[in-house]
Amino acid sequence: MATVGVTYDARGLAEPDAEAPRIAEIDGEKAVFDAKGLSTRQINLELRRLLYEAGVTDVTVLNPGAKHSLGVGILTRCRITFGGSLGYFGLGLIDGPEVHVKGRVGWSACENMMSGVVVIDSNAGSLTGAAIRGGDLVVKGRVGARTGIDQKGGTIIVLGDAGSMTGFMMQRGRMILCGDVGAGLGDSMYDGTIYVAGKVKSLGIDCVPGEWTDVDTELVERKFRIYGLGAPPELQKFVCGKQLYNYDSLEPAERKLVI
């Protein structure tokens, strides 16, 4: 298999003169195109042409080939289906799309996602859902380390295991983790809620068990119902102990003594 040739300008910017390849087959509001042999920039330009210029609202991208940074910055309500795996930084900064990835995603998928839905059929790398602000992210396989780092809103659902430092510095939102979780769960979290079905290797600083309420039951059952995930497993709830950051007038040295 030959690799895609990518050109760079003097500043190192990739494919400064790239244009949308205009290869999609369009049928009303639906379109499909084969990304095999296309560069990252060509795929994204074709995707944006269809969604912003051609009046298409439902795009299928075949053979994405685990290329990086696909589907980034899509800010309109639409459906996108990727017929295979994505590389790093896929679907970052999106606001509105419903995305289905029929494969795996690499590191930092959906980083800074604002709203919409992303369903990933297989596994995800580290930093999945980093700093997401809204929307639902469903990973049907396992995820790497630092999932939901700096999460500011939205819901992340993982059906498999999660790595270390999951929910590190989480600020708001919810995470439903159906497998085992690595060390340092919720380390240094400010707020938000983490639900875990499996074993927790260790809790991070200031992450503590929370009290289960009817609101938790309603949320979990609703999310599982929406995404057809069957009956939810039995979950433990973890929240911020609110002893670490900005919840008191202690000096940093004093805070260490308290915790």
Add this chain to the structure above:
Amino acid sequence: MCGIAGVIYRDGARDVGRDMTLMLQSMKHRGPDSTGYALYGPVTDLVVMRFKLADANDRRDFEFMERLRRSQREVEARLVELGAEIADVERETEYAFRLAFRFEGDLKSVADYVEDVPNCEVLSLGRSLEIVKDLGDAESVATQYHLDDFVGTHAIGHVRMATESDVDISGAHPYWAYPFSDVAVVHNGQLTNYWQWKRRLERSGHRFQSMCDSEIIAVYLAEKMSGGASLEDAMHDSLDDLDGVFTYIAVSADALGVAKDEMAAKPLVLYEGDDLVALASEEIAIRAIIDREIETYDPYEREVLVWQR
């Protein structure tokens, strides 16, 4: 940043040189400074030594070629002096050589005596392993060293973005686990207790050819394996002994393994199929040799995984 890759076939030898070039070229953006390969061909009764007598970016003065010729003759004379029977000599570039010979003695003494020739560095020594590394991307190195023709059972490779030491062949990966034959390492990350381990290993009689922190891993594994540890045991020990962020791939004549530090700070994607195991810093490298949808995953922190051939 750097990119690492490995592949091991479960069904015998294949075009491993070509496959590794495809994997490394697809990760060129992770490191354009240099590219290196550790390739494993069929085990033979010949010892293969890859060595260099100068660097790609060395100054070419009027004496340059004559100096190389003198040094090459000296290397061959020293091998014969040690009792080796030279079977084949190939000059791959102006300054890089592949030499095959029959020898039954101590390979450390061979490496030490040969490296005593001015500017000579032994890149690899073994009955299966051949390390090739040079400046530039994978396609240029593969073309220069004719690697598309290399048939073997497994390999690792590295594309380097130099952060810790010079851009030269000595600073390029893979590193041979001197003096342990047929063991090599590629690494992505930074080791923070480099000097501590370097002093410790030098006191044990090991030599270092570079100022690159990654060389420590190879020599560390060699030290452990010289003491009787298996590759897998040595890799497990390294998780406690080596400090910093790292994902590294280590390889021997019959095994290939990967280890991740306790933060899982450096990426690695893994595919385990019936016919091969492929792993790389980015999935795009695995896709370069597998033209179908596959299931891949990231190993977790403190994981050591080893596959036997």
